Amino acid sequence: MRVTNNMLINNMISNIGKNMSRMETYQKRLATGKKISVPSDDPIVAARALKLRTDVSQIEQYKRNVDDALSWLEITESALNNIGEILQRIRELAVQASNSTMTDDDTEKTAEEVAQLKDQLILISNSTYAGRYIFSGFKTDTKLINDDGTFAITVEDTESIIYEVGVSDSININVLGGQLFNNGGEAVTGNKAYLIDIMDQFVAALKSGDKSAISNSEGDSIIDKIDNQMNNLLAIRASVGARYNRLELTADRLDTNRLNFTKLMSENEDVDQAENIMLLKNEENIYRASLAGGSRIIQTSLVDFLR
C-alpha cells in the first residue's frame, strides 16, 4: 500500500488521541476512586450502584430508628424500675402496718410516706422522652394522670407507637398507660388510676385502722393487690426487656448489613487503585513511545537527505 505523509500524520494524531483518552479514563478513576462516572460507562454497575446506595441509606435510617427506639425503651425501663421500687416500698409499709401495733404517730408518718410515693408515682406516670409523654399512647402531648390521680386522657389498647426497624419489620416501643397504671385495662378520662386507687385504699385503711383490709387470707387485701400489681409490672418489664433485647440484636444485624452492603458497594464501584496505577503507568509509557515515534515520522523525509 502506498503510504503518504498525511496518512502518517493522521494515523499518528488518531493514535495519540486514543492513548490520551485511555489515560484520561485511568486518571479519572485515580482522581474519583470510582470505576464509573456516568451510567454508560457500565450500565450494570450503575444499576447496582443505585440499588446499593438505597440499601445502605435505608439501613442507616433503620439504625437511627433502632437507636431512638432503644433510648425510648431505656426511659421506659427506668420509669418501670422506679415504679417497682415504689410498689416494693408500699408493700413493706403495708406489711409493717399489718403486723405491728402502730401508734397514731406511726400511722401518720406511714400515710405521709404513702402520699409522697403516690405523688412520685404520678410524676413517673408523666415521664417524657424528648418532650413526649411516654405512657400516653398516641396523645403524646398530654399528661397521663392528673395530680389527683385520675386519668387525664383515654388511652386505648390500640395506641401502640410503632417504629420501623427494617423492611416490613417494625416494633412497638411504648407501654400503654392503662396497662401499667390501670391493672392491664384501658385508661379512661376521669377515672382514677388503679395503682393510685390502691394507695388511696391503703391510706384509708391506715387511717381507719382496718388491718384486715391491709392483710387477710381471702386474697383481696391491699397486700394481695400490690402483689398482683407487682406481677403485672414484672410482666411489662419482661416485655420491655425482650423488646430491648430484640432491638439490640436488630442493631447488631443492621451494623453487619451496613458493613456488608458498604463492602459490596465498594466492590461494585470502587477502583482497585494498585491495578489502576499500574495501568496508568503502562498507558503513560505507551503515550511517551507514541510521541517519540511520532516525532521521528514528522521530522524525516527525503528532503532531509538531498544536499
Place this chain on the structure above:
Amino acid sequence: MRSSFFGFNVAVTGLYTAQRNLDVINNNISNVNTPGYSRQQTVQQALRPMNLYDGTGMIGTGVEVTAVKRVRDEYLDTMYWSENVTFGEWDTKRTLLSELEATFNEPSNSGFTQIMDEFFSSLQELSKDPSSEAVRALVKERGVTLAKYFNDMATRFEELQVDINDRIETTVERINSIGVQIQQLNKQIYTVELDGSTANELRDQRTLLIDELSKLINIEVNEVAVGKLPSGRDDVRMTITISGKAFIDHFNLSKLALVQRENKLNEEDVPNLFDIKWEDGNSLKITGGVLRGYLDVRDGNSGLNGSPVYKGIPDYIRKLNQFVQTFAMAFNEGYIDLDNDGVIDPVKNPAEDGKGHVDGYGIGSAADLGIRFFTMLGTENKSISSSDFIGGASDPAAISARYSNITAKNFAVSSDILDNINLIATSDTKDQVGNINNLRELMKLRNNDQMFVEGAPEDFMKSIVTTLGVSSQQAVRISANQEVIVKQVENRRLSESGVSLDEEVANMVKHQQAYSAAAQMINTMAEIYDILINRVGV
C-alpha cells in the same frame, strides 16, 4: 534528409516537458496539506515520429505533456460517504445522550436516589416524633426538594430539546449553503470540462463539500452521462438525491426548509419545534446523518404517535411524568393500579384503593381528612391546593383521572402543606398527635413493588437511568466503530490520492536531471552546429 535544427526542437520539447512536470510536482508539494486535494500526475507521451522514407524507418521527435490528471478512486469517495452518514448520526447521538446522562447525574450523591432516600428518611424521622414542628418542616422541605428535582429535570430536558432544535436549524442552513456551493461548482466544472479537460481542483473542492454533506444527511451521489457533447465526450451531469428526491440536479438546487409545527408531535414536546421539509413543501424522510441523530433524540418517543422509534428526550420526559403521576397518586390517595389495566377500580379490586395521605389526619385544629401532599403548580408557578387540584372529583376513576394533569415540570407539594405543616397526615384518627398509623402506610410505599410495572419507585427510576446508560453505551460503541471505519476509508483515500513528499521529491530529482540532460543536449547540438557552420569549409 533531416531539417537543420531538428535536434534543437527535440531537446526543447524535453526541456518543456521536464518543466511542466516540475510545475505539477511543485503544485503537489505546495498542496501537501490542502484538505481534499488529490495529487496530480502528468500524462506525457512521445511526439509523433517522423518517417524517414529512406528505409531506416521512423525517428522520434521529442515528448509532450498531453494532460494533467488527478489521481482519485471515486469508488472510495462513495464508500466514504456511505460510512460517514452512519458516523454522523451516531456521533451526534453519543454527544446528546452524554448530555442527558449528565442531567440525570447518577450515580452520585445528589441524584434521584439520594433525594428519594432523604424524603423517606424524613418520613421515618417524623414517624418517631410526629408532633415535632422541626421534623414536619423537614418533611415539607424534602418533599419540595423531590418536586423541584423533577421540575428541574423536565426544564433541563426541554432546554436541551430547544437547543437541539436550534442545532437542527443551523445544520439545515449549512446543508443549503453546501448545496449552493456545489451548485456553483457544478456550473464551473461543467464549463471547464466542455473542452475535454478535467477540472482537477474544482472536483476536489466539490468532493470535500460532499464529504461534509454526507455527514449531515443521507445522500446519494451520481454522475450520469445524459448524451454526447460536440467534442465527442460524454455529457456528464451530477445529481445528489436525498431519499429519492434530487437535492442537486446538475445546475438546479432544491433547498431544504424549516417549518414550525402547528401541532406537537409528542405531548411532552416544547411548542413550535421545526419540521424539515423540501422548499416546495414536499415532505422529506431523513434516514441518516447528523440531522437524523438530532431528530431521533429531539423527537424519539419509542415510536408513539408516529415519533421516531428511538428513546429520545420526549421518551424520558414521558417516563418522568409517568413517575410523578403514579407516585403522587399512590402517595396522596393510596391508589395503585395493581392489575395494570390503566384504571383504578376498587369495586373490582378493593386492594387498588389503599391508604394514602388523604386518609389521614394531621395535628392541630385544622387537621382533617382529604389533604393531598403533592399537587401541581398552577398559575404564576404557585402550587395549588388539594381541593383545587381534585376539582370536586369524588369517585376513584374521576380522582385518578385528575392525576394526568401532573407532569414532571409542574409537580409540587400542595399549598395546604406548604401553608400548614401540621396538615401532614400522620394519624388515622383525629386529634392523636402520637398516632402514626397513616404515616406508616405512606412509608410502606417506598418498598411497594407493585406501584410500577418495573417495581418500587426506585426501581422505576433505576430502570430509566439504566435504559439511558445502555442507549448511551450503544451510541458510544457504534460511533467508535464507525469512526474507525471512516478513518480507514479516509486512509485508503489518502493512500490513493494523498501527496507523498518522498515520491514528489524523488520525481523532482528525476525531472530536474531530465531537464539538465535536455539542456546538455542543446549544448551538444550547439557544438555540432558550431563545427558545421563555423569550421566546415572555412
